[in-house]
Amino acid sequence: MAKRQKQQLPERPFMKLSVEEMAAQVQLRDEQLGRRNCLVLVLFFAFFFISISVLSWFYGQWFLTTLSAAWQVLHSIWNLQWWQAAAIVFEYKLSFFLLGIFAGFLLFLFVAFQIGEMLIDFIWDWLGSLFGG
Numbered sequence: 001m002a003k004r005q006k007q008q009l010p011e012r013p014f015m016k017l018s019v020e021e022m023a024a025q026v027q028l029r030d031e032q033l034g035r036r037n038c039l040v041l042v043l044f045f046a047f048f049f050i051s052i053s054v055l056s057w058f059y060g061q062w063f064l065t066t067l068s069a070a071w072q073v074l075h076s077i078w079n080l081q082w083w084q085a086a087a088i089v090f091e092y093k094l095s096f097f098l099l100g101i102f103a104g105f106l107l108f109l110f111v112a113f114q115i116g117e118m119l120i121d122f123i124w125d126w127l128g129s130l131f132g133g
Contacts, residue, residue: 037117044113048106055102066095 017025056063069092076085089096 033121036120040113040117044109048109062095063099066092066099069095070099 069088073085073088076082076088
């Protein structure tokens with residue numbers, strides 16, 4: 001019962017609340033945002049792992065070969081064998097290009113989710129200020 005009373009938002013504007021009421025309102029908002037952020041993160045990881053599993057089913061051998069070639073390039077550069085690293089890059093240039101597109105797409109998804117979350121927060125707060133008081 002006490003928890004239910006604590007979650008009711010006061011009718012007065014935020015600046016006219018007591019310190020305890022402000023703290024309760026901020027804590028309630030933090031809990032709401034935490035739940036929504038957790039849900040967005042779970043959805044992102046679910047989509048990420050589903051896409052990785054689908055891609056590995058169809059392109060698993062290519063992906064492993066490309067990662068192996070990338071490791072060989074790094075190993076060659078570390079051992080100062082630039083000519084060998086350049087030969088590997090030229091041999092696998094299309095694979096590296098496609099791998100870069102895939103990594104860029106994952107980075108784009110991450111940034112898009114972050115921007116989307118900020119826009120949802122902004123719109124949610126704006127609508128709350130219009131209808132909440």
